[in-house]
Amino acid sequence: MRARYPDIEGHVERDGVNVGYEVFGEGEPTVLLLPTWTIIHSRFWKMQVPYLSRHYRVVTYDGPGNGRSDRVRDPERYSADSYALDAEAVMQACGVQEAIVVGLSLGAAYGVRLATLRPHLVTGLVMIGASIPLTLSSPEREATFERFLEPPGDSPQGWQKYNLAYWHSNYHDFVEFFFTQCFSEPHSTKPIEDSVGWATETGPGILEAEALNSPPSEPWDEIVSRLSCPTLVIHGTKDRISPHARGERAAELSRGELLAMEGSGHIPNVRDPVKVNRALRDFVERVAS
Amino acid sequence: MRAILPTHVGSVTNDGVEISYEVYENDGPTLLLIPPSPITHSRIYKGQLPYLSRHFRVVTFDGRGNGRSGRPTGRRQHTRAKNVADIIAVLDGTRTDRAILTAHCHANWWALDLALSHPERVDALVAIEPGVPFFGTPHQHWKDSGETWGEILEDPRGWQLFNRHLIVTDLERWVSFFFDAQLVERHSTKQLEDAVSWAMETTGEILADSEEAQDIDPPTREEFVAFVEGLQVPVLVIHGDQDVCQRVDKGRDLARATKGDLLVIEGGGHLTLARDPVKVNRAIKRFSDKTTGANVSVQTWTRGLNRRKRALYLSSPIGLGHARRDLAIVEELRKIEPDLHVDWLAQDPVTRVLEAAGETTHPASEWLASESGHIASEASGHDLHCFQALRRMDEILLANFMIFQEVVEEGDYDLIVGDEAWDVDHYWHENPELKRGSHVWMTDFVGYLPMPSGGEHEAYLTADYNAEMIEHIARFPRIRDRAIFVGNPDDIYPETFGPDLPKIRDWTEDHFSFSGYITGFTPPTADEALEIRDELGFDPDEKVCVVTVGGSGVGQDLLEKVIDAYPLAKARVPELRMVAVAGPRIDPGALPSHPGLEVLGYVDRLYRHLSVCDLAVVQGGLTTTMELTAAGRPFLYFPLRNHFEQNFHVRHRLEQYGAGAHMDYSATDREGIAEAIARQVDRPVDYRPVETDGAARAARMIAELI
Numbered sequence: 003m004r005a006r007y008p009d010i011e012g013h014v015e016r017d018g019v020n021v022g023y024e025v026f027g028e029g030e031p032t033v034l035l036l037p038t039w040t041i042i043h044s045r046f047w048k049m050q051v052p053y054l055s056r057h058y059r060v061v062t063y064d065g066p067g068n069g070r071s072d073r074v075r076d077p078e079r080y081s082a083d084s085y086a087l088d089a090e091a092v093m094q095a096c097g098v099q100e101a102i103v104v105g106l107s108l109g110a111a112y113g114v115r116l117a118t119l120r121p122h123l124v125t126g127l128v129m130i131g132a133s134i135p136l137t138l139s140s141p142e143r144e145a146t147f148e149r150f151l152e153p154p155g156d157s158p159q160g161w162q163k164y165n166l167a168y169w170h171s172n173y174h175d176f177v178e179f180f181f182t183q184c185f186s187e188p189h190s191t192k193p194i195e196d197s198v199g200w201a202t203e204t205g206p207g208i209l210e211a212e213a214l215n216s217p218p219s220e221p222w223d224e225i226v227s228r229l230s231c232p233t234l235v236i237h238g239t240k241d242r243i244s245p246h247a248r249g250e251r252a253a254e255l256s257r258g259e260l261l262a263m264e265g266s267g268h269i270p271n272v273r274d275p276v277k278v279n280r281a282l283r284d285f286v287e288r289v290a291s
Numbered sequence: 292m293r294a295i296l297p298t299h300v301g302s303v304t305n306d307g308v309e310i311s312y313e314v315y316e317n318d319g320p321t322l323l324l325i326p327p328s329p330i331t332h333s334r335i336y337k338g339q340l341p342y343l344s345r346h347f348r349v350v351t352f353d354g355r356g357n358g359r360s361g362r363p364t365g366r367r368q369h370t371r372a373k374n375v376a377d378i379i380a381v382l383d384g385t386r387t388d389r390a391i392l393t394a395h396c397h398a399n400w401w402a403l404d405l406a407l408s409h410p411e412r413v414d415a416l417v418a419i420e421p422g423v424p425f426f427g428t429p430h431q432h433w434k435d436s437g438e439t440w441g442e443i444l445e446d447p448r449g450w451q452l453f454n455r456h457l458i459v460t461d462l463e464r465w466v467s468f469f470f471d472a473q474l475v476e477r478h479s480t481k482q483l484e485d486a487v488s489w490a491m492e493t494t495g496e497i498l499a500d501s502e503e504a505q506d507i508d509p510p511t512r513e514e515f516v517a518f519v520e521g522l523q524v525p526v527l528v529i530h531g532d533q534d535v536c537q538r539v540d541k542g543r544d545l546a547r548a549t550k551g552d553l554l555v556i557e558g559g560g561h562l563t564l565a566r567d568p569v570k571v572n573r574a575i576k577r578f579s580d581k582t583t584g585a586n587v588s589v590q591t592w593t594r595g596l597n598r599r600k601r602a603l604y605l606s607s608p609i610g611l612g613h614a615r616r617d618l619a620i621v622e623e624l625r626k627i628e629p630d631l632h633v634d635w636l637a638q639d640p641v642t643r644v645l646e647a648a649g650e651t652t653h654p655a656s657e658w659l660a661s662e663s664g665h666i667a668s669e670a671s672g673h674d675l676h677c678f679q680a681l682r683r684m685d686e687i688l689l690a691n692f693m694i695f696q697e698v699v700e701e702g703d704y705d706l707i708v709g710d711e712a713w714d715v716d717h718y719w720h721e722n723p724e725l726k727r728g729s730h731v732w733m734t735d736f737v738g739y740l741p742m743p744s745g746g747e748h749e750a751y752l753t754a755d756y757n758a759e760m761i762e763h764i765a766r767f768p769r770i771r772d773r774a775i776f777v778g779n780p781d782d783i784y785p786e787t788f789g790p791d792l793p794k795i796r797d798w799t800e801d802h803f804s805f806s807g808y809i810t811g812f813t814p815p816t817a818d819e820a821l822e823i824r825d826e827l828g829f830d831p832d833e834k835v836c837v838v839t840v841g842g843s844g845v846g847q848d849l850l851e852k853v854i855d856a857y858p859l860a861k862a863r864v865p866e867l868r869m870v871a872v873a874g875p876r877i878d879p880g881a882l883p884s885h886p887g888l889e890v891l892g893y894v895d896r897l898y899r900h901l902s903v904c905d906l907a908v909v910q911g912g913l914t915t916t917m918e919l920t921a922a923g924r925p926f927l928y929f930p931l932r933n934h935f936e937q938n939f940h941v942r943h944r945l946e947q948y949g950a951g952a953h954m955d956y957s958a959t960d961r962e963g964i965a966e967a968i969a970r971q972v973d974r975p976v977d978y979r980p981v982e983t984d985g986a987a988r989a990a991r992m993i994a995e996l997i
Contacts, residue, residue: 106753187594250759260589265597291581 006052011068013144014095015276019079022070023063023092029165031125031290033282034101035062036089036116037131038109039133040212041177042200043069046106047062049275050282058286061101062081063092067208068200077214084215085112091210093123102126102286106271107133107244110252115218118228127229127291129252130236133224133244138253140242150213159289166213177201186240193272226255234257234285236278238266259285260263292668292683294660294690297909301840302360305377305385308368311359312352315344320345320414320583321387325378325433326355327396327422328467329369329493329501331486335395337574338568341660341690346576350390352381352396356497357489358867364496374401375408382412391415391579395564396537397505399536399545402976404566406524415525415582417575418922420537423513427541440502459495466490475533475560478759480752481682482565484982519548523567526551527578529571531559552578568689569696569722569847573781593703596840600997601632603653603704603728605712606641608663609817612914613710614839615811615898616777616986620708621650623990628997636698638662640875640893647895655698660687667876670845673956674932678739678753681713688714690747696739699727706997709733719770720763726770727816729996733989735777735913736940738788739796742933754936761788764802775989776803782944804992809985812898816920820903827900833863833974837904839872839897841912847877849929849956852964853908854883859965861887864972870904898922900907906972911937913944920950921981925974927967929956 008024024044033054035047042195043061054060064071065088066079078084089112093101103124105113110132116125120272138144146164154168162168163176181197218225233256246262253260261281263270271278297313304310313333322343324336343349353360356369363369379399380389388642391414401422406413432450439447443456452458452465489497512516526549530542537557546553554574556563566570602624606617613639621633634653634989637644638661642652665687669680676931692714699707708731709715719726739753764771768789776783776799783796815823821831829835838853840846850871857869870888873879875893882890892899901907901915902922909915911930919926928951930937945951952971959967 188596246605262589262591264591264593266594274594275594288581 004048006055010096012095014091016091019066019071021063021066021073021088025096026051026060026062027055029058031095031286032101033286034061034089034093034098034103035060036103036105036109037063037065037068037085038105038107040065040067040204041180041209042197042273043071043153043203043267045069046197046201046269046272048174048196049215049272050279052106053279054282054286057283058102058251059098061092061098065087067212068204073208074149075206075211077114077211078216078284080215082103082108082111082213082215082218083119086116088121089116090120099123100125102128102289104128104130104282105132106269108202109191110134111222114222114229116224117231118225121230126232126234126285127258128234128236128279128285129243129249129256129258130271131238131244132248132252134226134248134252136223136255137245137247139258141244143145153162155190155283157175164201168208169209173206174178174198174202183242184268186238187244189275190267190273193269197269203274223251226252229256229258232285232289234261234281235259236263236270236281238263238268238270240265243268292661292665292687294687295344298363301384303380305375305380308355308361308363308373308377309363310352310377310381312350312385314385315340315349317344317346317348319347320579321348321390322579322599323382323390323392324351325351325398325402326351326354326357327391327394327606328358328360328374329497331489331490332358332360334358334485334489336393337485337686338565339393339572342572342693343575345658345694347391347579349383350385350387352377356501357493358599360493362497364494364500366500366504366507369497369501369506370399370509371404371505374398375404377477378402378405379409379412382798384975386414389414391582393417393419394421395411395419395465395573396456396561398845399423403519403522407518410523413524413629413978415527415579417527417529417543417550417578418551419529419532419564419571420531421528421542421545422537422543423515423541423545424509424734425515426544426845428461429536430535430538432535433786434634443446443832450716458499458502462486462493462498463491463860465495465498467481472535473561474566475531475535476558476566476914476974477558478755479566480755481685484560486562505793508717511528512985516841517549522549523894524549525578527554528552528573529556529563529567529574531556531563533558534561536561552636552771557734564766567719568719569692569725572693576980587985588637598705599630599632600630600705600706601634601702601704602708602997603699604635604637604704605635605709605715605869606635606637607711607713608638608641608953609660609666609711610913612969614641615914617708617710618648618810619811619986620652620757623987624993627990627994629863631997634702634704634824635697643875643893644895653702655694658694660690662691663876667845670931673846673929674847674952675845676744677931678740678742678749678756678932678935682752692718697726704728708991710994711735717763718769720767723770726980729772730770731775731993731996732771733772733775734810736936737768737776737783737799738786738940740784740786740935741774742935742938744933750789750961753782757788757792761792761798766939773992774803775811776805776990777985778944779805779807781947782808784939784943786939798856805990806992807982807985807988808921810898810918810981810983811986812896812902812918812920812921813983815902821898823903827903829903832866833868833980834866834905835903836867836869836908836968836972837872837900838869838908840877840910841874841915845931846874849879849908849910850877852956852961854885856890856961856968857885857962859961859969863969867968867972870900872900873972906968906974908968911941913937913941914950916941916945917981920945920948920978921983923976923978925971925976927953927964928952929955948979948981950976 010025043064066074110129146161153164234252299317302311331350392402436450436453515787528546530540532539741750
């Protein structure tokens with residue numbers, strides 16, 4: 003059973019693709035919780051929705067490729083620019099003029115794009131475990147990106163599993179490996195199980211399309227520097243997916259606040275939800291006043 | 292002593308009247324604290340200044356008619372317009388372009404006028420117990436007394452004392468009644484004394500004039516309401532709901548009309564800024580931060596299981612004895628919890644002992660207002676009225692509590708140990724929602740006792756302080772997770788806390804654990820004593836008399852008197868050698884000298900001298916006398932006059948051990964001292980042994996909490 007069910011469920015069609023959204027509560031202002039890498043869907047906000055919706059209107063939606071949205075195979079539907087347009091469409095469908103926008107991991111990049119392409123829609127932006135390439139990732143991860151399209155070795159280990167052919171042959175093993183890396187904190191069995199479960203609702207074909215999307219036309223550090231709304235960056239110091247230095251850089255470039263989570267991994271909103279929830283609420287209150 | 296002094300003071304002249312201001316320089320926005328003169332002056336903000344000035348630039352001033360400002364007479368000199376012009380003159384004179392205003396009572400009307408006439412100079416307004424017209428409903432007693440204001444009453448009583456003739460002829464009677472009525476909170480003796488003394492710095496004539504000046508040129512209700520509703524500045528109203536000067540619905544209406552924030556302090560009266568300063572201070576800061584958009588830009592939060600166990604240890608700086616025993620406890624605690632990280636929040640002279648021991652002092656320690664400096668400033672000759680000195684230390688304790696609270700909110704401490712950290716214990720009971728971590732309270736005496744010289748009034752005051760402490764603990768048993776009495780039940784003074792209050796011993800046995808005494812050192816064996824004597828250069832045939840007054844800087848008179856007696860004593864005991872220890876706060880060069888007399892400054896590990904001397908001459912402080920007791924040395928002790936702890940608690944405890952010769956400072960001359968030295972030096976003693984496991988016992992009690 004969910005702790006909180008949506009008050010409104012709906013779909014919005016944008017350029018032939020259905021995007022499923024949910025609305026909780028009716029307080030002001032609105033908090034828009036963005037999708038992230040489509041390997042999981044909007045249920046990864048399950049620890050935030052019940053709390054935030056007691057105070058604000060909360061809108062979540064599934065990006066293309068997972069949850070209640072269409073399983074699109076067109077890589078361009080997975081660009082950050084396209085996600086920004088999906089978010090705009092969802093806000094319009096829900097009658098939301100502006101929102102405080104929260105993104106996790108790749109979702110932080112989508113949020114940055116929304117706030118720079120459509121600044122009037124975003125009154126504040128929170129970037130959690132931001133996967134925005136403002137600094138290099140770990141050397142072992144960077145190495146796997148280069149061999150992503152090459153054949154995997156006989157028995158790939160660790161980040162070698164981040165490989166297109168391996169996804170197609172051993173999707174479940176990759177997914178387990180990946181979320182074990184996301185949740186670097188001890189005693190994370192339930193968050194890993196949850197994420198692996200949500201990952202089964204999509205598959206390697208979708209992730210392949212996502213992987214081939216085009217980056218924005220200008221460098222990310224310039225885009226982040228252009229943000230004009232208040233920002234809060236939340237980043238774990240034990241983030242193995244996107245290094246903590248990226249969070250520091252994002253806060254610096256956006257002239258925002260930084261909440262460093264000592265000992266936390268890539269998805270602190272799930273693993274340390276109390277701290278993240280309260281930080282979100284504080285931020286919303288400050289921005290809204 | 293004040294907890295903080297201004298960066299600079301100055302004055303401006305407005306329309307021929309000198310207005311004195313104080314500036315506490317800092318980065319960031321300016322807060323202007325406006326006192327409701329002339330009934331009081333800027334000292335009304337003494338609880339706010341130390342804290343707010345750590346976060347903001349703060350300016351305050353004495354309004355016309357009180358404090359260090361001019362005393363113009365006549366109604367026309369005390370109008371709103373004059374007071375508003377004074378405020379502008381202070382802003383100009385202190386080069387303050389704009390400020391967040393904080394005003395109390397009727398000064399809020401001036402602040403609102405200023406916001407209307409000079410909106411570009413007002414960032415925001417904190418209105419405390421605002422006295423503004425037309426909002427809320429006035430108290431009946433103001434209506435009634437207003438009607439007889441101008442009459443000469445035969446026998447005015449109660450609110451009838453609000454009467455021109457009476458105020459002019461007997462100001463003290465009116466202000467004593469008024470502030471007593473305003474301080475509805477129990478245990479407000481100190482706040483009452485303060486408020487009355489500040490009010491007595493004006494004159495009845497001026498106060499009466501200022502009351503009548505309120506009637507000159509008032510706006511209409513419509514004008515006033517329209518103006519307040521049109522106000523563009525953010526407003527925070529703070530109001531006690533038991534306020535009998537300005538009814539709380541005034542504050543509610545003002546908050547509503549300005550769409551401002553409202554903080555109602557339930558059970559609070561008209562002086563919440565003085566009576567609940569912790570809550571008020573934090574509310575002002577929070578509101579000011581919100582107004583100016585100031586935020587902490589980088590914050591770190593550590594996952595629970597990633598945290599190392601951390602303790603914050605507070606060691607009272609009043610005397611050096613706490614430091615030694617606290618170090619001994621921490622040493623034992625680390626045997627049980629080797630990974631425990633300990634930060635010390637402490638001040639001079641404790642920090643010297645901690646540094647010598649290689650301990651970590653929290654950087655916020657630097658901000659602490661000096662408690663030992665205050666105590667030294669309260670002493671005069673061999674006299675320290677320590678109860679009154681503690682009462683007068685109220686603003687220092689508050690200032691230090693506000694620092695402490697910031698430290699614990701940022702420090703993830705599992706454990707707070709306060710060895711006589713009066714500020715923490717008191718203000719956590721007053722603001723129980725602020726408690727963090729497990730709290731150990733530790734003390735070596737319980738109960739304030741009146742000195743006979745203080746008469747009935749002092750007995751009333753000590754009983755009131757004791758009653759407040761008893762009520763605190765009865766209401767919030769969760770604030771002290773452990774209370775440790777450094778000693779044994781027999782050490783407790785056989786008295787009650789006051790009329791209708793329990794016996795100190797019964798209550799303490801119910802509410803404390805007993806660690807036994809903690810010396811912080813193991814007395815030397817006979818062989819070790821010879822070695823130490825050798826190291827210190829004491830000849831086996833010499834009879835060494837060590838004179839020391841501890842670390843507080845109080846006691847120069849005793850040192851001088853004993854040094855003066857040295858030649859007389861030497862004549863009686865030819866082998867006598869005298870070593871006088873001035874300690875860290877007395878200049879050894881300022882003491883008289885004699886041939887054969889040595890004067891030392893600060894001596895690390897002074898207990899080594901004491902434990903091998905043939906006689907010690909000391910004050911009545913607990914630590915030193917108990918060190919001598921533990922080491923089995925003969926000693927003379929002179930309690931400070933009017934020091935209840937030394938005269939009652941310590942003396943009683945020493946009697947339990949059969950230790951030391953009690954001496955009366957004022958009744959003993961040089962001859963008497965010389966005679967006592969001759970009688971006591973090298974005398975064999977038969978004291979009850981002092982336990983040596985006190986620190987370990989205390990450490991075990993503390994370790995259970997982590």
